[in-house]
Amino acid sequence: MxxxxxxxEKLFPEEALSIPAPVSSSFCxxxxxxxxxxxxxxxxxxxxxKVKDIKGNLLFKIDRSSALCCNLVVxxxxxxxxMSLRRKxxxxxxxxxxxxxxxxxxxxxxxxxxxxxxxxxxxxxFTIWLPGKGNDEFTLSSDFFGTHYKIRHNGVIIAEAVQKxxxxxxxxxxxxxxxxxxxxxxxxxxxxxxxxxPHKQIEVEVGxx
Numbered sequence: 001m002x003x004x005x006x007x008x009e010k011l012f013p014e015e016a017l018s019i020p021a022p023v024s025s026s027f028c029x030x031x032x033x034x035x036x037x038x039x040x041x042x043x044x045x046x047x048x049x050k051v052k053d054i055k056g057n058l059l060f061k062i063d064r065s066s067a068l069c070c071n072l073v074v075x076x077x078x079x080x081x082x083m084s085l086r087r088k089x090x091x092x093x094x095x096x097x098x099x100x101x102x103x104x105x106x107x108x109x110x111x112x113x114x115x116x117x118x119x120x121x122x123x124x125x126f127t128i129w130l131p132g133k134g135n136d137e138f139t140l141s142s143d144f145f146g147t148h149y150k151i152r153h154n155g156v157i158i159a160e161a162v163q164k165x166x167x168x169x170x171x172x173x174x175x176x177x178x179x180x181x182x183x184x185x186x187x188x189x190x191x192x193x194x195x196x197x198p199h200k201q202i203e204v205e206v207g208x209x
Contacts, residue, residue, distance in 0.1 A: 016180030017158060017180040017181060019153045021185070023083060023185045023188070024082075024182065027184040028182055029183075031179050032179055033176075033177050034176050035054070035177070036053075036175070037049055037191065038052070049061070049191050057077070059076070059183070059187075060082065061075045062074050063075070065102070071087060072085040073085075074188060081101060082184055083098050083100055083184070084103070084104070085191065086105065093117075093118070094115055094116050095114070096192045096196075097112075097113050097114075098112050107131070111130075113129055114128045115127060123143065124141070126189075126193065128189060138189075139152045146163070148163075149163075149193065151186060159176065159178060159186045161176075173194075
């Protein structure tokens, strides 16, 4: 995992946060990191989403579990399955569950659950909870335009993301993650958000070129 740009690191302290790693502690590093989430609109492309570090190295790839299914599978850079993301059918608040492995839906394999915090919202706001950890440990919220997102743990910001349109067929989300935070977890939350709330065509500049 590459370190973040020095200018970005100034905004985030180097002290690693002591918080749960819902997916795996192997995706945590003791320094601030940045990555980009790419979304392609064409369903036949290789990977619905790709996550790369600031040097262009692949971190994760997210694909549909099948051609006719909206559920997703997260792979690491080697192509190994990290987790599956499954939409709960008949949920009024757009609930998704993450499970360890590709096909499991067993309760003991559930990593986390994410859903809208309420049925009617002026701004996107989501609650994420871990099995046996209560309902309000993590939240994901955005500004009014849905272009700037913040992920919090018990009210403390652990990651931020800014949406950027690059071309008509590809979108980017620039993500900054604090030290000690599970990067696979952060990427999964933002991908689920994108599945629930498709982004409007608004271009936002992210740093320099």
